[in-house]
Amino acid sequence: MGTAISLDLADDLPAATLHELAERTFDWMREVDARFSTYRDDSEVCRLGRGELPLAEASGDLRAVLERCADLWTSTDGFFDAYATGRLDPSGYVKGWAAQVASDRLAAAGAPNHCVNAGGDVRVRGRTAAGEPWRIGVRHPWDPSATCLVLTGTDLAVATSGVYERGHHVVDPRRGAPATGLRSVTVVGPDLGEADAYATAAVAMGEPGITWLDRLPAPWQHAVVTDDARLLHSRTLPTTP
Template sequence: MLRSATGLRRVEQIMGTAISLEIAGTVPADEAGRLADEVYAWMRLVDDTFSTYKDDSEVTRLHTGDLAADDACADLRDVLAVCADLWRDTDGYFDVYATGRLDPSGYVKGWAAQVASDRLMAAGATDHSVNAGGDVRVRGWSSTGEPWRVGVRHPWDPAAVCFVLAGTDLGIATSGTYERGLHVVDPRRGGPATGLRSVTVTGPDLGRADALATAAVAMGPAGLEWLAGLPAGYESAVVTDDGRFFRSDGLPEQVV
């Protein structure tokens, strides 16, 4: 953990990925440390509740029938309600049962980071970045006094970025096949989705952006046309399996 007189930078491994937090601005170091503790406690709670790898998580117990839906915690009930709406809004391509078991991961990571960011805002830490394994929510200004700059990984070169996004109030979610292989399932075919190697969606709600990016990957090439009709405030960028790059006109992109 890096800490100065004000602000903080910290990284922890949760949900099987790196969760990085930066609190900038004039938040005193001790207060920033307390807020960071709360962020990481929240992330661990989300992992304990929603993990598909933990036998005692509520998601696993709901899937196996050991937990009734009415007895699930409020967060799980709320998430599943939103996922049902997203299933409708994406014509069924965002499907928490696409893999054959209950798995809301395509929404949860972005949602968890969004909630963490909202709580930081409410606590007065208005300049911060929360990065949950590539799902990023930035608010306010970076420690340099400039807008936050977020590099999106190149889908063939893990040491390079494909493009850089910049902003002071921005959610950035990326879904793709380049890191975990063909893990996104096309629920129509019941097999791995192909055609789009990387989809990035930006917008005000990171959980929703996460789900929209996942849905577009699941659609394959048809996702390109579908992304053109995203709701107001959401923008997109796509790298196809054959190396073509597409971006919407309003994408907050910076030249590297």
């Protein structure tokens, strides 16, 4: 899906077990790519979008994702829209969802200490191999070699939507034009798919997205960098120096 996946397994398990868990995780991500990538003409998403695949014949995963996207459209006042670009593209939810599923499977398989990173959408559980909480850097939106925040925790889903690589590419579905006002939005909470969608929706809202994020109930938290370089974040955001 045009992004890189990395995995850190921190449990003291036999090397063969760690290798098998890693292979299962990457096999799952390849399956997601084959099914949901908008870069592959033969993916389920592309075939469904072109009308070549009836929804009733789509996989259970695709139907479940589309149902969740519909729910998120409602809960974000229409700003998370899988059709915002004029064609079916649920990528703003799928990347985080896929990493969340991978993390859930690792925990169920006896590897509760890990970090799954899907192109900057990060799900951490437990602790590092050194026994420390995980540290997640949020990229500085003007300096790719620096961070603007570092988050710390043992059970965090961290999703960031930004315009620093592809410009203002997130579409405001109400205007049908690229949204402006927010350079970067990071959402932290218990579920990475939902965090990914919330971050995308807030960028699509522009500056009003800041007020919308402020209204999200606990345990959701956020950090925002505006186009004019203001950094705003929840008071309880788990930051570290």
